[in-house]
Amino acid sequence: MKVVVADDSRVMRQIVIRTLRQAGYDWWEIEEAEDGAAALTKIRASQPDFVLSDWNMPEMSGIDLLKSLRREGNETPFAFVTSEGSPEMRAQAEKEGALFLIAKPFTADVFRETIDPFIS
């Protein structure tokens, strides 16, 4: 399973990937992107099975990345891992077709409980 993890913080990408491994997804093949625009390029090229994205990023935000994908007919499953998880952001994420939004800080248990239902 190919997954793109997009976050402008290198250390946060490392933490997301480490937590995915701790949650049992150590078989995922993960590609990193440092902002929304880079993620869009990588998603178009490698056609991943799943995208996990931060919300606030330079060049292109996570929500704009999701909108861009859907606008070009790309229905890759998409979810957010963000430092803010306000009800407004959750509503907007859902409206644009995101599967879920995990707010930082998170644990491996939260990742597992949230992601597992979509894997099966």
Added chain:
Amino acid sequence: MSADATRPTPVPSAFEVRELFEGLLGRTVEWTAMSGVVDPIDGATVGAYTNDFGVVKALVLCDIALTARAGSAIALLPQMGAEDTIKNGLVTAAQFDNLAEILNVAGSMFNRPNAPHIRLDTTYAPRETLPADVAKWTLVPASRIDGVLTIQGYGEGRISVVVAY
């Protein structure tokens, strides 16, 4: 600020602070209460959190030891580098950037249902001049929690969390 903000911004508990660091660093972190405070004059990384109107509502202060040790531990940088920083008092760019990322996520400790929405606005490096509206809150005696965080494999550092009132 949302219209339903009916409660003041909470001062996080020691448990919440410890959990935040433990979760992000991926290693055991212990909390010990302390009677002193982190004073920016001694050198501290300061995260200033503002509400939706740009008013400073909370601060998180980490001394140089915590900046070096947590900023190294989160990226698995060598512990010896952190010790060098503490010895010479000069935080590296990577340690500072990494701690700033922790302080960004730390904003979640202040955001509760019915409390005003606040977020990290600026992170000040040790010995950087603090603006007056930040500096005035650093040493207030109330509405705060102060402690020592001990990071497994890296050692301890001091933290103060202050909520403006």
